[in-house]
Amino acid sequence: MAEGRVKISENCDGVLVPVHVAPRASKSQVAGPFAGALKVRLAAPPVDGAANSELIKTLAKFFGVPKSSISIVKGLSSKRKTIKITGLNMASATEKIGG
Numbered sequence: 752m753a754e755g756r757v758k759i760s761e762n763c764d765g766v767l768v769p770v771h772v773a774p775r776a777s778k779s780q781v782a783g784p785f786a787g788a789l790k791v792r793l794a795a796p797p798v799d800g801a802a803n804s805e806l807i808k809t810l811a812k813f814f815g816v817p818k819s820s821i822s823i824v825k826g827l828s829s830k831r832k833t834i835k836i837t838g839l840n841m842a843s844a845t846e847k848i849g850g
Contacts, residue, residue: 755785755786756787757787757788759841759848761840761841765820765839766835766840767833768788768833768844769787769789769833770810772790772793773791773792774793774802775795775796775797777792779794779795779808784848793805797828803823806834807821807822810836814844815847820837821835821836822837823835
């Protein structure tokens with residue numbers, strides 16, 4: 752169930768989005784807001800960077816940006832991560848998330 756709002760912040764070349772990852776899901780999808788972050792379910796296991804690669808692929812499709820525009824800036828080996836999306840502004844990110 753969606754909880755609260757995603758606490759997106761903007762910097763000079765894009766936005767920072769907090770993400771909560773749920774690996775080993777039945778399919779990869781963005782689930783919506785969860786505890787101030789964007790919850791993303793991933794079909795990949797958290798082994799050898801597979802979940803991080805799947806996260807970038809899933810978010811690129813969701814936000815409509817190239818995979819090269821997305822990077823993990825914090826929490827590389829954690830379920831709680833901060834994602835930087837270059838070339839996306841706050842208004843566009845908020846609209847995609849739905850709030």
